[in-house]
Amino acid sequence: xxxxxxxxxxxxxxxxxxxxxxxxxxxxxxxxxxxxxxxxxxxxxxxxxxxxxxxxxxxxxxxxxxxxxxxxxxxxxxxxxxxxxxxxxxxxxxxxxxxxxxxxxxxxxxxxxxxxxxxxxxxxxxxxxxxxxxxxxxxxxxxxxxxxxxxxxxxxxxxxxxxxxxxxxxxxxxxxxxxxxxxxxxxxxxxxxxxxxxxxxxxxxxxxxxxxxxxxxxxxxxxxxxxxxxxxxxxxxxxxxxxxxxxxxxxxxxxxxxxxxxxxxxxxxxxxxxxxxxxxxxxxxxxxxxxxxxxxxxxxxxxxxxxxxxxxxxxxxxxxxxxxxxxxxxxxxxxxxxxxxxxxxxxxxxxxxxxxxxxxxxx
Amino acid sequence: xxxxxxxxxxxxxxxxxxxxxxxxxxxxxxxxxxxxxxxxxxxxxxxxxxxxxxxxxxxxxxxxxxxxxxxxxxxxxxxxxxxxxxxxxxxxxxxxxxxxxxxxxxxxxxxxxxxxxxxxxxxxxxxxxxxxxxxxxxxxxxxxxxxxxxxxxxxxxxxxxxxxxxxxxxxxxxxxxxxxxxxxxxxxxxxxxxxxxxxxxxxxxxxxxxxxxxxxxxxxxxxxxxxxxxxxxxxxxxxxxxxxxxxxxxxxxxxxxxxxxxxxxxxxxxxxxxxxxxxxxxxxxxxxxxxxxxxxxxxxxxxxxxxxxx
Numbered sequence: 001x002x003x004x005x006x007x008x009x010x011x012x013x014x015x016x017x018x019x020x021x022x023x024x025x026x027x028x029x030x031x032x033x034x035x036x037x038x039x040x041x042x043x044x045x046x047x048x049x050x051x052x053x054x055x056x057x058x059x060x061x062x063x064x065x066x067x068x069x070x071x072x073x074x075x076x077x078x079x080x081x082x083x084x085x086x087x088x089x090x091x092x093x094x095x096x097x098x099x100x101x102x103x104x105x106x107x108x109x110x111x112x113x114x115x116x117x118x119x120x121x122x123x124x125x126x127x128x129x130x131x132x133x134x135x136x137x138x139x140x141x142x143x144x145x146x147x148x149x150x151x152x153x154x155x156x157x158x159x160x161x162x163x164x165x166x167x168x169x170x171x172x173x174x175x176x177x178x179x180x181x182x183x184x185x186x187x188x189x190x191x192x193x194x195x196x197x198x199x200x201x202x203x204x205x206x207x208x209x210x211x212x213x214x215x216x217x218x219x220x221x222x223x224x225x226x227x228x229x230x231x232x233x234x235x236x237x238x239x240x241x242x243x244x245x246x247x248x249x250x251x252x253x254x255x256x257x258x259x260x261x262x263x264x265x266x267x268x269x270x271x272x273x274x275x276x277x278x279x280x281x282x283x284x285x286x287x288x289x290x291x292x293x294x295x296x297x298x299x300x301x302x303x304x305x306x307x308x309x310x311x312x313x314x315x316x317x318x319x320x321x322x323x324x325x326x327x328x329x330x331x332x333x334x335x336x337x338x339x340x341x342x343x344x345x346x347x348x349x350x351x352x353x354x355x356x357x358x359x360x361x362x363x
Numbered sequence: 364x365x366x367x368x369x370x371x372x373x374x375x376x377x378x379x380x381x382x383x384x385x386x387x388x389x390x391x392x393x394x395x396x397x398x399x400x401x402x403x404x405x406x407x408x409x410x411x412x413x414x415x416x417x418x419x420x421x422x423x424x425x426x427x428x429x430x431x432x433x434x435x436x437x438x439x440x441x442x443x444x445x446x447x448x449x450x451x452x453x454x455x456x457x458x459x460x461x462x463x464x465x466x467x468x469x470x471x472x473x474x475x476x477x478x479x480x481x482x483x484x485x486x487x488x489x490x491x492x493x494x495x496x497x498x499x500x501x502x503x504x505x506x507x508x509x510x511x512x513x514x515x516x517x518x519x520x521x522x523x524x525x526x527x528x529x530x531x532x533x534x535x536x537x538x539x540x541x542x543x544x545x546x547x548x549x550x551x552x553x554x555x556x557x558x559x560x561x562x563x564x565x566x567x568x569x570x571x572x573x574x575x576x577x578x579x580x581x582x583x584x585x586x587x588x589x590x591x592x593x594x595x596x597x598x599x600x601x602x603x604x605x606x607x608x609x610x611x612x613x614x615x616x617x618x619x620x621x622x623x624x625x626x627x628x629x630x631x632x633x634x635x636x637x638x639x640x641x642x643x644x645x646x647x648x649x650x651x652x653x654x655x656x657x658x659x660x661x662x663x664x665x666x667x668x669x670x671x672x673x
Contacts, residue, residue, distance in 0.1 A: 094456055151654040152647050156594045160640040163587050171633035293460060312420065332471035339465025345460065346453035
């Protein structure tokens with residue numbers, strides 16, 4: 001056992017026999033609170049009024065219907081990708097290249113949508129969506145296959161592929177796929193209306209992609225808690241040795257979780273290009289794939305938790321934009337907040353495994 | 364075709380210059396990993412070093428303060444990682460990712476006021492000898508002190524790990540923290556120091572980029588070099604001398620794209636830019652395929668938390 005304040009021995013830190021379930025879901029709240037405090041401090045150091053800055057960052061952006069719609073718009077891809085990532089993370093597979101899988105999904109589905117650019121028809125959208133999911137799966141299968149058959153580190157491979165996918169996209173929109181009537185802008189033609197996800201409310205940008213995210217939440221919840229696969233994933237996450245001893249097909253599972261995760265990221269890519277964007281250009285995603293890693297952890301790899309986490313983290317995107325416009329606070333503050341949330345979340349996990357006992361001062 | 368020998372020398376020099384940040388960051392990370400800690404925050408620590416070095420140079424005008432300030436910034440940011448993973452026993456992978464995201468954000472935030480400011484000329488050593496011998500002279504002379512340090516570092520690191528007592532302690536902590544602890548070694552302290560050292564080297568690598576290699580501040584200017592440095596450590600099978608070879612290969616890939624464009628080779632520029640990342644993947648596959656070799660050379664406790672319940 002370890003003592004803080006050695007002379008007085010007021011506090012004793014004891015290892016818990018079992019991680020506390022209540023604290024498991026409370027620490028994310030604590031982490032968000034600590035992030036706000038630290039954020040206020042950073043604003044103060046930068047010379048802003050902390051409360052005013054935090055208000056512009058976290059309240060003003062979602063104060064009206066438009067803001068709320070934007071919040072859901074940003075939370076949708078985050079939620080979708082994070083759900084996919086939780087399959088990987090639960091089973092001890094470190095897929096950190098969701099950004100690449102998103103981009104590749106967007107490339108494949110964008111390519112299909114461009115094939116139909118001058119056509120209308122009910123069948124176009126489903127094909128485009130399917131193409132995106134397949135694109136994401138294909139791209140995720142690379143680190144999965146290399147990991148299972150060549151023992152290659154999936155962290156580095158999936159990350160390197162992010163850079164590659166962005167360069168492929170760049171090549172396509174500048175070169176072969178660029179709009180012939182587009183005056184050499186780095187963008188493709190606009191997709192036809194049949195390839196666009198329908199808007200939910202007239203005048204707002206929120207689109208039907210949100211249903212894809214919600215479906216992913218329900219399906220993943222079912223898989224995690226009601227199927228044998230979910231159980232296998234959980235066991236592999238706790239101990240790979242146990243999983244092996246139990247005779248689970250390790251390789252198959254690794255590939256499967258990567259495919260699921262890639263499909264989700266690919267769908268998020270489809271949502272972006274057939275929703276708010278409507279064409280392919282250089283930047284289809286403001287790093288949703290990386291931010292979703294934080295969302296997955298903040299949501300405790302739990303589908304319902306991820307919904308809340310995606311909403312919270314989506315605010316950092318909006319807040320960064322608002323704060324930049326109204327207070328000239330640099331927009332990267334959003335990323336700083338995202339990093340801090342993860343730091344504080346990981347730090348407060350300490351409370352999961354250890355408890356602090358107050359034992360009174362010895363005289 | 365006549366190959367100008369001085370031109371070849373020039374290419375070799377530029378390859379060496381572009382491999383400097385990779386060597387520095389990889390050697391730093393190698394020590395961290397040899398102590399059993401996997402710090403994925405290399406990219407974040409490098410970019411923090413890059414902006415700190417550039418900002419301090421602009422603010423104080425002193426190159427010495429700037430270089431050491433960048434290393435100190437790397438140490439400070441890696442302290443967060445060390446505190447979380449060693450004291451609060453958090454997951455190494457997740458904490459490293461957080462460090463990278465945080466580092467990129469913070470650097471862009473600070474760097475906002477430094478975009479477009481021209482850098483300063485960094486003094487070079489042995490400039491008078493630069494034309495003494497054809498071919499060899501430009502390779503050997505007329506570089507910054509950081510350049511020479513980088514090429515000495517793999518040998519120093521190798522000597523440190525193999526021949527010194529502290530090096531032995533670092534390896535012991537990485538290979539068997541429990542036995543090391545039973546021998547009375549403070550595992551947590553050793554790991555703390557190794558993480559901070561890694562941070563200092565990544566900070567220096569970043570400072571080299573923003574102060575010497577391309578003397579200006581560009582957002583996200585590390586551009587994935589931190590991740591390639593991490594891959595290099597695997598490539599080297601945790602042997603510092605091999606880092607030198609790996610870094611030269613990747614430096615070469617970065618340089619080749621400029622020359623290919625100059626000669627007028629008709630390959631899309633995006634393909635050439637993607638080459639280092641694709642080659643990294645291929646190299647990782649080739650190296651890792653032999654799982655026995657990887658298992659033998661990887662520090663046994665790499666990425667595993669150490670908690671002593673006494």
